[in-house]
Amino acid sequence: MSSNIKIQRICQHCSKEFTARTTVTKYCNDYCSKRAYKARLRSGKIEGSNKETERIKKKPIEELKAKEFLTVRDVSKLLNCSIRTTYRLIAQGHIRAVNLLQRKTLIRRSEIDTLFELPTPESETKQPITMEASESYTLAEVQEKYGISERALHDFIRRKNIPRTKQGWYTHVPKVLIDQLLS
Ligand SMILES: [Zn+2]
Numbered sequence: 475m476s477s478n479i480k481i482q483r484i485c486q487h488c489s490k491e492f493t494a495r496t497t498v499t500k501y502c503n504d505y506c507s508k509r510a511y512k513a514r515l516r517s518g519k520i521e522g523s524n525k526e527t528e529r530i531k532k533k534p535i536e537e538l539k540a541k542e543f544l545t546v547r548d549v550s551k552l553l554n555c556s557i558r559t560t561y562r563l564i565a566q567g568h569i570r571a572v573n574l575l576q577r578k579t580l581i582r583r584s585e586i587d588t589l590f591e592l593p594t595p596e597s598e599t600k601q602p603i604t605m606e607a608s609e610s611y612t613l614a615e616v617q618e619k620y621g622i623s624e625r626a627l628h629d630f631i632r633r634k635n636i637p638r639t640k641q642g643w644y645t646h647v648p649k650v651l652i653d654q655l656l657s
Contacts, residue, residue, distance in 0.1 A: 486510060527531045546571075552586055603638055610646035620656045628654075 483494040485502035487510040492502035501507040538548050549569065550560040564571045564579070568589060571581045611619070617627055631638060631647065634655060638647045 486514075536544075542583055544583055544586070546579050546581070549581050549586060605641070605646045605648060607646075609649050610639075611649055611652055612644040612646060614644075614657070616647065616652055620652075622656075 481494040485492055485506050486500045487506035490502050538552050546560050550557045563569045569585050571579050573579050637648055638645050
């Protein structure tokens with residue numbers, strides 16, 4: 475399209491006069507042409523139709539969110555994963571499902587919500603325990619008595635699920651249990 479022609483034009487975006495190289499040029503430069511395109515997007519049909527497409531795509535999701543029971547296909551849509559993955563999540567026990575008929579598996583919608591709930595930390599669900607000083611060690615005492623590092627002790631306590639309680643500055647663990655496990 476480029477040629478030796480030179481046409482004086484008025485930019486349709488910034489209204490500046492410019493020299494066009496083709497007969498169809500509407501804007502003085504790239505910048506104006508891009509701005510003009512964006513302005514058209516904003517006011518025009520392109521964005522409108524994009525929004526409509528989005529709305530149509532999202533509509534089933536909104537409908538699924540209102541349902542009490544979901545099929546495996548519904549769940550895969552909600553989670554944006556494959557049907558296979560959904561079956562695997564069920565098999566692994568992440569999602570509880572009911573097999574009503576051979577080809578009819580239903581999932582309660584609330585199951586999907588609980589998937590994303592964070593588990594309550596163990597320490598918060600457990601009843602607080604108190605330990606007599608004579609029946610317990612502080613962590614420093616255990617480290618000293620059995621010559622293990624702080625880190626190793628913490629790992630050990632967690633691995634063996636040893637009950638512990640914080641009294642003042644110190645964490646206490648039951649003497650009997652520690653002696654039984656470490657000596
Ligand atoms: Zn311009």
